[in-house]
Amino acid sequence: MNERPPPPAAPPAEPVFRARGLTKVYHSGIDVEVRALNGIDLELFAGELVVLLGASGSGKSTLLNILGGLDVATDGSLEYLGANLSGADERELTQYRRDTVGFVFQFYNLIPSLTARENVALITDIARDPMEPEEALGLVGLGPRMDHFPAQLSGGEQQRVAIARAIAKRPAVLLCDEPTGALDVKTGITVLEAVERVNRDLGTLAAVITHNAVIAEMADRVIHLSDGRITHIERNAARRPARTLAW
């Protein structure tokens, strides 16, 4: 692994995502409206590592879900590389997720009946230009354990399989929702290292949700959310290597 801290990425001119006035309203019960997102304006760029920071209910998961094509906004527009995502139908969103997005969830969501290698192969089977499952697992340092079933792996190992599964398709975007939420510090750091490495080596735009402010130090930019709005965006002068983090 590279010992030097990663150089700050210079933002390129054309954003990967461009959100304007992005709003999401949930109707829970009669006449009860929850504004999960309330007019978000945001641009994310290729090769960036951003952290979305906010309290529970701040709208960060909703934003991530909309970016990932799991949900659609009620109002506002979202463009991916100039293509309008806000008007996409279910079939187009499926295709978008399939080709473009890698997901990592808090609870791993591995298929328990498939081995690590097979969980990754599940994705490489349907992707356009995938790497070999072995290569993806190697990137997250799981080469020797790839024939184990999820039940035979530790939490950190399972999460790293989930990362390998997310990156095996060489996604343009890697979205991680509380990837360390269910893990202890040591394991959490190995997982963050894997995210960091994918972002650096493959140039993937990575967005990580967390409510752990320490993790924000490894990002290029930190986006603070509260009550469905972006309160401020800070740019770190230097990304701190994940392995030096502690909480």
Place this chain on the structure above:
Amino acid sequence: MRPLDRKLLRDLTTMKGQMTAVGLVMVCGLAVMIMAHSLILSLESTRAGYYARNRFADVFVEMTRAPNALRSRLEAIDGVQALDTRVRGALRLNLPGIAEPADGFILSLPEDRPQQLNLLHLRAGRLPEIGSRREVVISAAFAAAHGFRPGDTVEATIYGARERLRIVGIALSPEFVIEARAGQIVPDPRRFGIFWMNERELATAFDLLGAFNNAVFGLAPGADTRAVIAEIDRLLVPYGGLGAYDRGEHPSARQLDDELAGLRVSAIAFPLIFLSIAAFMTSAALTRLVRLQREQIAQLKAFGYSPGEIGLHYFKFALVVVIGATAAGVGLGYWLGVLVVGVYHRFFNFPELVFQPNWPAVGLAFAASAASSFLGVLGAIRQAMRLPPAEAMRPEPPADFRPSAAERLGLARLVSPAFRMALRNLERKPWQAFFTALGLVFATAIPILPGVMRDGISHLIDFQWSLTQRQDVTLGLIEPASAAGLHALERLPGVQAAEPFRAVPARLRVGHREHRVGITGLPREARLSRLLDAQGRPAQLPLTGLLLSEALAGMLDVRVGENVRIEVQEGRRPVLEAPVAGVITDFTGVGAYMELGALRRLLGEGRTISGAHLTVDAARWNDFLVAVGEAPRIGTMTITAAMRQSFTDTMAQMMGTMQAIYYGFAIIVAFGVIYNGARIALSERSRDLATLRVLGFNHREVAAVLIGELALLTLLAIPLGLALGTWLARLIVEVSATETVRLPLILTARTYALAVLVVLGSSGLSFAVVGRRIRKLDLLGVLKARE
């Protein structure tokens, strides 16, 4: 309402599809159970009331001629409580507008003494007046078939003499609940009727004045029937007694017994199958529910609910289904019962046959389904009761998987990851897979039963009336005739071929087993009325010995080569030991057959005949009928095509009704089982499936993962189901075989194909329903929830 019961109702609402599937299968079993038990009750109580009220006789006997003076000696037999002596004979009817002649029995009604037994139940009109002439009462079924009313007249030939008879009454008799010709099993009321006439007039017509040729006995309670029969036979030897018999050998009573026996099979076999399947389904559904509600159970326990209360809560799920299914089963069973009673009305002549629901059977049905589902959910309930709260509140550890057997055998490279998931899921929960597969096996097996019934009926009809009986007409003479009699029949207009037969009543004995049966003598190379073996090949009559119906050989427990004691009940009443030379296949009634010459030698007769089987030129059919109508010595005429028609109309209709019921049930079971299995698989796999959708799999790809598993089970279950269905069909054909009718076991590719089609169709439909659910999977919720 207690909160736990409110939870029950809400949970049931969300599981309504599955619970309905389980309930429907239960409804099928309960409906058959209630229908069959209620029909048994209806028939038995109607029969018991009818037999008692109208004093149905216990013992019956026919003889050539016995003087009235013998009456007092018969009455004096120990155990005899009542006696009626009668004149009984055949008559032929010349009905205007009916192409084929009809015939029937005519029985005397006593004039000088009250009638003791087999009292008529008058539907309309009155009995003949004492001393009246040519007044008759006719049977209700015959009257209905022809629209006869009291006051109408009918022309008949009685013992060779033409008479115009005046109908004064229309009646039923407990002797003729099933009103069919001797040796035939299906009623044909257009061509066969029962007549009653004053004794003196009828005795005069049959040249039996001061004598009788038929007697019926009522026995005292506790009388020894066998001893009474033996004494009657002894007394009647000099008078040409044909051997007394009891209700067990009385054609109408016997057939009613056989119908009841068949219902008893249905009342047990089908509910057993359906309720077992329902129990498996309940078990699978509730086990899954308990697993899903693991955390809720832990919380309830943490709040202080006892394991017993929680166990009861989950048992109530099954109980609600059982109560609903019992209510629906009673309704459906009642409706089906009324439907079947409607068919019975064409078959059984009772003064009043109404469908009576058997309420104790409803209670039994409720208890049986409650018990079966309780057994089914016991495992799930125990699991719920045992769960320690602290452990249950932690998420379940990831399921432990390992490579499946197929992969360990090195086939891993051949299968896709989706298929691998299916294989491993099945292997990891072998019991669940086993029960789902078992349900599918039954779902495949059950449609085979109605198929076998359908093919059995059509084979029976073809076998009986195309392969075996190839004559157009069978003529029976009023009494045996010599060779000249055959020539007279051969010379009837239009007759192309004639084959004589000689029939005598006899009692066959093997050890302590015995059976009253007609022995028919046929020419060795019979071409019209043929005897066939099980493979449908003509069986040649041996020069010595007998051929027996396979069923008769079974009843007598006699094998080919063993001896049977033949006691002829006519003429000189010879007794002979003869070997069984072979068995023949027939499906209605039973019979014994000898070579014509051998039978005549046994009887010590010359070239006698009882009648002949004929083929008749269709172009001269009307001339033939006219000539038969004018021939005084012809007693009965049976037209093969008409017999076939009446069988198709009655027996086939009755069986057809049952067949339709079972087809309906088969489809319900198939769909219910597969749908239930699919829903359970969906619920277990929903997290995996939602994950796949998030990762970019489309609906079809995700559905393929789920359906792969079910399809694998279905494919595995189909051959086993076909085997089980074959076995069940064989079992049911065997246990429901009676002397009256035995369905052949005919297994056709069509039956199997239809069974497979039912299962695949149900699978397709279930998969479509589940596929729609996959579209509605909550992608976000499933990712937040813990396993």
